[in-house]
Amino acid sequence: DTEVTQTPKHLVMGMTNKKSLKCEQHMGHRAMYWYKQKAKKPPELMFVYSYEKLSINESVPSRFSPECPNSSLLNLHLHALQPEDSALYLCASSRQLAGGSYEQYFGPGTRLTVT
Amino acid sequence: AQKITQTQPGMFVQEKEAVTLDCTYDTSDPSYGLFWYKQPSSGEMIFLIYQGSYDQQNATEGRYSLNFQKARKSANLVISASQLGDSAMYFCAMREEGGATNKLIFGTGTLLAVQP
Numbered sequence: 001d002t003e004v005t006q007t008p009k010h011l012v013m014g015m016t017n018k019k020s021l022k023c024e025q026h027m028g029h030r031a032m033y034w035y036k037q038k039a040k041k042p043p044e045l046m047f048v049y050s051y052e053k054l055s056i057n058e059s060v061p062s063r064f065s066p067e068c069p070n071s072s073l074l075n076l077h078l079h080a081l082q083p084e085d086s087a088l089y090l091c092a093s094s095r096q097l098a099g100g101s102y103e104q105y106f107g108p109g110t111r112l113t114v115t
Numbered sequence: 116a117q118k119i120t121q122t123q124p125g126m127f128v129q130e131k132e133a134v135t136l137d138c139t140y141d142t143s144d145p146s147y148g149l150f151w152y153k154q155p156s157s158g159e160m161i162f163l164i165y166q167g168s169y170d171q172q173n174a175t176e177g178r179y180s181l182n183f184q185k186a187r188k189s190a191n192l193v194i195s196a197s198q199l200g201d202s203a204m205y206f207c208a209m210r211e212e213g214g215a216t217n218k219l220i221f222g223t224g225t226l227l228a229v230q231p
Binding site for chain 2: 042098108
């Protein structure tokens with residue numbers, strides 16, 4: 001089973017709202033990722049967690065706050081977003097970060113609209 | 116610096132025919148990995164196939180095969196017997212040099228339309 005789930009599927013939020021995106025995998029993967037994808041563009045990496053510790057932050061603004069409560073769950077907390085943050089947010093997981101060619105398995109994404 | 120180039124913004128193919136999606140790459144790392152992902156309009160990125168730089172044979176997965184030409188630095192995806200469900204955006208990607216982060220460098224993608 002190579003399933004990564006994400007909730008919600010769609011989210012509309014105002015610039016003063018606080019919301020969270022959730023990602024879950026039960027493949028025993030120890031690396032999890034958040035990507036942002038604008039229309040007709042490739043995904044852009046935001047954060048990487050390895051063994052529940054933040055490994056990479058691609059200079060993402062602090063209005064995005066990731067959290068990895070356990071090895072199966074990854075959250076992205078959103079606060080005071082801007083309209084330009086509207087995008088598809090993809091979560092992915094892989095067995096590990098280093099030591100092999102670990103393909104990433106993606107979830108279906110959350111389509112976020114900031115009004 | 117590493118780079119992935121997909122020169123075909125869009126492609127058409129007739130159902131049941133084969134199609135080749137081009138991907139060239141540039142890296143100074145002798146050890147690297149190349150990936151192809153499919154993204155339907157629903158948004159999910161679906162892993163298709165992987166090729167390692169030291170793999171002697173071209174990777175194959177069902178109707179997907181990777182035409183790996185190391186000297187030319189190309190890793191083209193071949194889809195045989197196209198189906199209507201193959202209509203999607205296809206991304207070629209490379210793992211970042213060093214391999215310690217598993218960070219992927221993506222190409223700009225090719226939008227494939229399969230016609231009945």
